[in-house]
Amino acid sequence: MDSKSVRDRHAEYLFPSVSNYYEEPVVLAEGEGLRVRDVDGREYLDAFGGILTVSVGHADEDVNEAVTAQVRRLGHVSTLYPTVPMVDLAEKLARITPGALKKSFFVASGTEADETAVMMAQTSTGSSELVALRHGYSGRSALAQSLTAHNGYRGLPTQIASIKHAPAPYCYRCPLKLSYPSCGVACAKDLEELIQTTTTGRVAGMLAEPIQGVGGFITPPREYFEIAAEIVRRYGGVFISDEVQTGFGRTGKMWGIEQYGVEPDMMTMAKGIANGFPLGAVIATPAIADSFTKQTISTFGGNPVSCAAANAVLDKIDRDGLTENAGRRGDELRAGLDELKARHPKVIGDVRGMGLMQALELVVDEAGGDRTPAPAAVAKLFEETKKRGLLIGKGGLYGNVVRISPPLTIGKDEVAEIVSVLGESFSAMESA
Template sequence: MIERTSPEALREQHAAYVFANVATYYDEPLVLVRGEGATVWDADGRSYLDAFGGILTVLLGHAHPAVTERVKAQVERLVHTSTLYVNEPMVTLSARLAEVTPGALKRSFFTNSGTEANETALLVARLYTGREAVLALRHSYHGRSALTLSAGGQGAYKAGGSLPGVYHLASPYCYRCPFGLTYPACDLRCAKDAEEVILTAAGGEVAAFIAEPFQGVGGFITPPPEYFKEVVAIVRRYGGIFIADEVQTGWGRTGRYLWGIEHWDVVPEVMTSAKGMANGFPIGWTIATEEVAAAFTKATISTFGGNPVSTAAALAVLDVVKAENLPENAERVGEALQDGLRALQDLYPAIGDVRGKGLMVGVELVHGGKRPAPDLLRRWMEAARKRGLLIGKGGLYGNVARIAPPITIGRSEAEEIVRILKAAMEDVMPYWERDA
C-alpha cells in the first residue's frame, strides 16, 4: 500500500522545492488527488465543480472513459518513438487534422505544448516570408519561450525582457478601448492602426500576425465580428501571413464550430493548438499549408513530439467531440451560462463586463468608474472555492474571472456555477468601492 503525504506536508514541500514564481491559486493552495467528469476532489475529500479545467485543458472532463481506454491500450502497445520513426497514432491524427481544419492547412508538426507550437509557427512564418517582423496583440499570451514571451502582450510574464522584431498592436478590447471609442462608431480603429504600426515600427514589411481568436490569459477578450477580416487583410497586403493561436480556443470550446477562428470567417496560413487537444496529456501542434510548411527545409526533430500516447488521446478527443456534437453543446450551454452571469451583472455593480463565446466566459470585476478590482476577484474565487466551485483568473490587471468548464457539461451544471457565484458575490460586495 502506498503511504500518502499529508496535504500540509505537500504544501510545505511545494513552497520549499518548486520555483517560487510558479503561480498557485487560493490562500491555502489546493492539493487535488482525483477527478471524474466536471468534478475534482482534494486530499481532504472535499469535492469541487471544476469550471477551469486545468486552464481549458480537460476539455471532455476528468478521466473521460473514451480517452482513458484509448490511452491504456496504447500504453500497453507502444509508449515512445520520437519523430525519427513513424507511429500510427501520429500519422492517423495528422490525416484527420488536415480534414477538419480550415482552408488549405495540411502539414502537421507535433511538439509538447502550446509554447513549442507557437515557436514553431513563428519560425516557419519567418522562413516562408524571409522577413523578421512579427505582429502580435497587447494583452495576449503565446507561451513561455523567449520568442513567445516576446510576442505576448502581458508585462507580468516578460521575464528576461523581449527579443527584437516583435511589435504589438492595440487589442480589440471594447470594454477598455485603448482609443476611448465605442463600437461600432469606432470604425475598427484598433484594426486599422495595424497599417501605421507596420509602416512606422516594422519598417514597412511583416512576416506574420499571430493572434488568439479570443484572448485567453488576457481575460477572454472578444473582438468585434469584423476585426480579424480587417487586420488580416492589412497584414497580407504587406506580405505577412496569419497564425491563429487556437491553444485555448480550439476543439469546440467556443461553440458552434471546431475552431475559434471560424467565428470570424478568416482562414489562417498557420494554426496552432495544445491544451484541450488531448484532454490533459501533453501535446503541442502546428499545422500549415503545403506552401508554408515547405519553407522549413533544415533538419528538425521533436523527441517527445508526436508521442503515440498523446496522439492516441487526441484521436479519442476528436472522436468524442464529433460523436457527441460538443461544439453545439458548448454553444447552447454557454449561452445559458452567459445569460445567468449577465443577470448577476444587473444585480451587482462589481461585475463590469461579461464576455466570451461558448464555454469560454470572462467576467470582469471593477470598482466604481471601471477601476480594475483584482482584490474583489481574489475574494470571489475564495468564496466560490469554499462553496465547491473552482474558477480561473486572468486579464492584464488580474481582475477577470475565467470560467471554462469541460464542454461536456449540461445546463444543470451551468446553473450551479451561476448559483454559487451569486452566493459568493454576496461575500464580495461589502468590499466594493464607489467612485472616489
C-alpha cells in the same frame, strides 16, 4: 497525506514562481467528469478545466482506454519514425481545420507550437518581422515571452526586436478611447500604420488569439480579423491563429477563428487537444510547410500516447456533439452571467466571451462609472466560490478577470450550479 503537508513540500521544493490559486492552494487528487476531489476528500465542480485543457472531462473513460492501450503497445519513438496515432491525428486535423490547412508538425506544448509557427512564417515569407497583440499570451520561451504582452509574464527585459505589438481589440478598455461600432474597428485598421512605421514594410506575419485567453477572454469585434488578416497579407505576411485556448470546440465552433470568418495560413494548438496529455501542434498550408528545408526534430512531439489521447478527444467531440454543446451551454452560462451583472452592477464591469469561454471583469464601481480594476474582489470571489465547492479561473493584465471555461461535456444543471454559486458568492461579498 493531507493538503497542508503537500503545500509545505511544494513551498520547499518548487520554484517560488510556481504560484498557485487560493490563500490555501487546493491539492487535487482525483477527478471524474466535471468533479475533482482534493486529498482531504473535498469535492469541487471544476469550471476552469486545468486552464481550458480538460476538454472532455476528467479521467474520461474513452481517453483513458485509448491511452492505456497505447502505453501497453508503444510509449515513445520520437519524430524519427511515423506512427499510426500520429498520422491518424494529422489526417483528422487536416479534415477539421479550415481552408488549405493540411500539414501538421507536432510538439509538446503551446509555447513550442507558437515558436514553430513563427519560424515557419519567417521561412515561408523570407521576412522576419512579426505582429502580435498587446494583452496576448504565447508562452514561456524567450520568443514566446517577446510575443507575450503582459509584464507579469515577462521575467527578463529581453525583447526580440522584430516583434511589434498592436493595440488589443479590448472594447471595454479601448486603447484608442473609442466605442464600438462607431469606432469602425480602428484598432484593426491601425495595423497598417504599425507596419508602415515600425517595420521594414514587409512582415512575416501576425500571430493572434481569436479570444485573448490569459488577457481575460478579451473578445474582438466580429470584423476585427477580416480587416487584420487583409492588412497583414497585403504587407507580405501570413496570418497565424493561436487556437491554444479557443480550439477544439471551445467557443461553440471547432476553431475560434471560424467565429470571425477568416481562413488562417497557420494555426497553433495545444491545451484541449489531448485532455491534458502533453501535446501541441502547428497546422499549415502545404506551401508554408514545404518552406522549411533544414532538419528539425521534436523528441516528445507527437508522442504516440498523447496522439492516442488526442484521437480519442476528437472522436468524442464529434460523436457526442460537444462543439454544439459548448454553444448551447455557453449561451445558458452567458445568460446567467448577464443576470448576475444586473444583480451586482457595481462590481461586475463586463461580461464577455463566446461559448464555454466566458469572463467577468471586476471593477471598483461600474454603476458609478469607476472602471478601476478590482483584483482584490477577484481574490475574495475565489475564496467564496472555493468555500462553496467551485473552482474558477483568473486572468487579465490587472488580475481582475474571472474566467469560466468548464469541460465541453458540461450539462444544463452544472451550468446552473456555476451561476448559482457565483451568485451566492457575490452576495456574500456584498454583505461582508
